[in-house]
Amino acid sequence: MERDISYLLSKADDLENRLRRNNLWLIGDPEKSESTNTVAFLEQWLSEKFGANSLSPVFAIERAHRVPFKAPPPGGPPRPLLLKLLHFKDRDTILRKARTHEDLIINGSRVLIFPDFSAEVQKRRAKYMDVKCRLREKQLMYSMLYPSKLRVVAGGKVHVFENPMAAADWLDSAHLPVDPRVAPD
Numbered sequence: 001m002e003r004d005i006s007y008l009l010s011k012a013d014d015l016e017n018r019l020r021r022n023n024l025w026l027i028g029d030p031e032k033s034e035s036t037n038t039v040a041f042l043e044q045w046l047s048e049k050f051g052a053n054s055l056s057p058v059f060a061i062e063r064a065h066r067v068p069f070k071a072p073p074p075g076g077p078p079r080p081l082l083l084k085l086l087h088f089k090d091r092d093t094i095l096r097k098a099r100t101h102e103d104l105i106i107n108g109s110r111v112l113i114f115p116d117f118s119a120e121v122q123k124r125r126a127k128y129m130d131v132k133c134r135l136r137e138k139q140l141m142y143s144m145l146y147p148s149k150l151r152v153v154a155g156g157k158v159h160v161f162e163n164p165m166a167a168a169d170w171l172d173s174a175h176l177p178v179d180p181r182v183a184p185d
Helices: 002-019 038-050 088-100 119-126 129-137 164-173
Strands: 023-027 061-066 081-085 112-115 141-145 149-154 157-161
Touching (some): 002 119, 023 088, 038 061, 038 088, 081 088, 088 112, 129 149, 129 164, 149 164, 157 164
Antiparallel strands (some): 061 081, 141 149, 149 157
């Protein structure tokens, strides 16, 4: 019975993430900056920011809305925007370009763009936060693979970790080259 429940929970989580595959979170966009037509505003902004030629010829946002919480008090952080793109390739292009783009700004506010994952996947990815901080300190390149694997590039080699403990153990025992630009503590 426990095995069946575990299987059904993992299957439900997989289905939920497949439904979210074309979704993006846009965080930091000031309240009411999108006026009355959120979809048109975001289509225009994304096309201008990332170049209409880099997105698909049929780039479209199916729907977009603020997360339905009570509006924040004046000076509070704005509610995130959730948008659903028509094509997942556009989502991948936007995420890839957002990583390297320094000036994602709307009305003077810096904007961050993230993929939309289920709560379960977010919890599993959050367990890597300490390891990712240590990797940033050592200036090592890393990325997260779906659903929750850590990919690290060090010394010209790629290392993939299934859990944060294995990554932390590797980081403790690895003889990594010291970056001469970083002064020791």
